[in-house]
Amino acid sequence: MGQxxxxxxxxxxxxxxxxAAPVARLLLYIGxxxxxxxxxxxxxxxxxxxxxxxxxxxxxxxxxxxxxMAPLALLQLQLSALEMPLAEASMLLRDSAWGRxxxxxxxxxxxxxxxxxxxxxxxxxxxxxxxxxxxxxLALAVxxxxxxxxxxxxxxxxxxxxxxxxxxxxxxxxxxGLLVTWAATREVPSAWAMSAWRxxxxxxxxxxxLALVTGLASGVLRLAEASWPHAFTSGYVRLLxxxxxxxxxxxxxGAQQRRRVHRAQVxxxxxxxxxxxxxxxxLIVTAVLTGTEPxxxx
Amino acid sequence: MDMRIFRTFRTGSLAxxxxxxxxxxxxASAAAVPAVxxxxxxxxxxxxxxxxxxxxxxPPENVRLxxxxxxxxxxxxxxxxxxxxVAVPMGxxxxxxxRDMPITAAFTGPVAPGRYTVTWKTMSKDxxxxxxxxxxxxxxx
Numbered sequence: 001m002g003q004x005x006x007x008x009x010x011x012x013x014x015x016x017x018x019x020a021a022p023v024a025r026l027l028l029y030i031g032x033x034x035x036x037x038x039x040x041x042x043x044x045x046x047x048x049x050x051x052x053x054x055x056x057x058x059x060x061x062x063x064x065x066x067x068x069m070a071p072l073a074l075l076q077l078q079l080s081a082l083e084m085p086l087a088e089a090s091m092l093l094r095d096s097a098w099g100r101x102x103x104x105x106x107x108x109x110x111x112x113x114x115x116x117x118x119x120x121x122x123x124x125x126x127x128x129x130x131x132x133x134x135x136x137x138l139a140l141a142v143x144x145x146x147x148x149x150x151x152x153x154x155x156x157x158x159x160x161x162x163x164x165x166x167x168x169x170x171x172x173x174x175x176x177g178l179l180v181t182w183a184a185t186r187e188v189p190s191a192w193a194m195s196a197w198r199x200x201x202x203x204x205x206x207x208x209x210l211a212l213v214t215g216l217a218s219g220v221l222r223l224a225e226a227s228w229p230h231a232f233t234s235g236y237v238r239l240l241x242x243x244x245x246x247x248x249x250x251x252x253x254g255a256q257q258r259r260r261v262h263r264a265q266v267x268x269x270x271x272x273x274x275x276x277x278x279x280x281x282x283l284i285v286t287a288v289l290t291g292t293e294p295x296x297x298x
Numbered sequence: 299m300d301m302r303i304f305r306t307f308r309t310g311s312l313a314x315x316x317x318x319x320x321x322x323x324x325x326a327s328a329a330a331v332p333a334v335x336x337x338x339x340x341x342x343x344x345x346x347x348x349x350x351x352x353x354x355x356x357p358p359e360n361v362r363l364x365x366x367x368x369x370x371x372x373x374x375x376x377x378x379x380x381x382x383x384v385a386v387p388m389g390x391x392x393x394x395x396x397r398d399m400p401i402t403a404a405f406t407g408p409v410a411p412g413r414y415t416v417t418w419k420t421m422s423k424d425x426x427x428x429x430x431x432x433x434x435x436x437x438x439x
Contacts, residue, residue, distance in 0.1 A: 078425060078427075081427040082373050082375075082419065082421060082427055083375070083419070084373070091372055092372055092373065095370075095371070095372035096370040096372050096373055096421065097370060097423040097424075098370065098373075098421060098423065098424065098425040099372075101425075147424065147425060148424060149424050150424070151423045151424040151425075152340060152341070152367070152422050152423040152424035152426075154367055291426075
């Protein structure tokens, strides 16, 4: 057994630099979907009769951890890639476009984390906190464009940033709302659970198409200058195709759950877990995509 | 779509599915890196002076690099090494105001005849780090 394990460890260590940045980005996405989901459920659903469930509390704290770790990890990775010491971090943040984007994400992550902590500790979440959650979630969605490909779009910078933010809101609200609704309805009376699922289903009916359309638009913007058919062989296009397929699977699950909700049946936990698992795969692919160069004109 | 297929998954096999998917994506990303490297990045070096693989007959005063889009100056590093591996002293990269101006790093001391390797690294607005090397030769007249 030792002989079988020994070669795996060096292979994993060799893979570590390749996966470190996507893992950091994935953490950020998880944090964003938790805060967007909590904000959405706070707006569309009435307060749960028993207060914040333990499952929801755990999810919110997981979101906080992700939102606090991700920006720091991204900063360290960027400094490493540039071979800059930590002492020059302030210069990087102040004098570069990426740095200013990071400051936006860092600030929005901090405020969102604070809101999530308060929401997790409170038995009931009032309108003021929900408003703060919505504002910080939207700010985070907009700020994330400062760290992705949209930030480097020279032809349509404003359009790229708007499409990017709308895509984050769509995907985050959809998957985050699914997770938060599932966590919030685990220990509550079935009547409230049913109303919460109906409210989420109505929102998802708008958010899922928004995510799909803005995802397609973002892909078009990224590939507008690519030379075809050369671009078909690029890693970026291949990963984009994988993401598209996985999102279609998630959509199929969502459609099935929507039919259940319309028949006044609460979605099965197993189906929610399965849908979330496939959504996580889409997020993993997105985390890799963001670090991949889109093909451009030769 | 026949949803009965998905009903056969159990939670444990779901975890395996997600883990496998993550491994596949990680492998695809590792495999995609060479493929991406073969694809020209959106930030690329378009022109350099002294030009790559050329011979100059007067001592160069600086290295000037032009990029396809605005590169972040604070993240730009330019270094020049002689054929014996010794680094040539250079100033910090700078850029004059104006559209399409190059990033310039000046030699802070005399440059002896010989073959030199320029190594550069910079960052695009979305944080992609790109780098490259090229060589030129200085022959005194």
